Amino acid sequence: MKNKIKTHSGAKKRFRFTANGKVKYQTTNRRHRLAQKATNRKRNNRSNSYANDADMKEIRALMPYAK
Secondary structure (H helix, E strand, O other): OOOOOOOOHHHHHHOEEOOOOOEEEEOOOOOOOOOOOOHHHHHHOOOEEEOOHHHHHHHHHHOOOOO
16 A cells, blocks of 8 residues: 655645646745835736746655646
8 A cells, every 4th residue: 555645735835836837936025024125126026936947856746746
């Protein structure tokens, strides 16, 4: 009997898989103390980011049942 692997609870809150298999996540530095951050910096952080190939293997290990 094979044991199931638990999904990392921190990873499932932070990462989503796209239909093409990429990993999407929200950019950092958007939670608090926004008044002192530059407008350009805040505008650039609005969009989501995609994980690079070097990190994909580790994220997939943390989320084994993600599509």
